[in-house]
Amino acid sequence: MDDTDRRTRTDAPRADDAPEWEVFRRGTTEEPLRHVGSVTAPTSEVAHEHADTLFPDAVALWLCRSDLVERFDERTLGAAYSHDSDGTMSETGTDGGRDRGDASDGDRAAPPGGVEP
Structure with a gap:
């Protein structure tokens, strides 16, 4: 591969x-439903x-706007929660380990149930 082919x-x-x-x-x-990727579209109809x-x-x-999906993973979960002495988990962060982007709690709408074909 030469230098002109690199991105x-x-x-x-x-x-x-x-x-x-x-x-x-x-x-x-x-x-079961499986997540298979994402598409970019202005409306749910075009996304469908x-x-x-x-x-x-x-x-x-089923389609759900990405900015309405609550995302959890080990990295953010581990940073926001800790194990108590009895083995249960307790919240230590301010957002419960959720990756909310720029939206605040009051800005979140419930995600749509999906679009059936």
């Missing part, structure tokens, strides 16, 4: 201000069109 990391904002949508897919009626194009064989597609 560099950028901190520039995305060119598109449309929201990102998390996509959950069920392949058969027996399968994009997801349906990517996963035309899905029996169900």
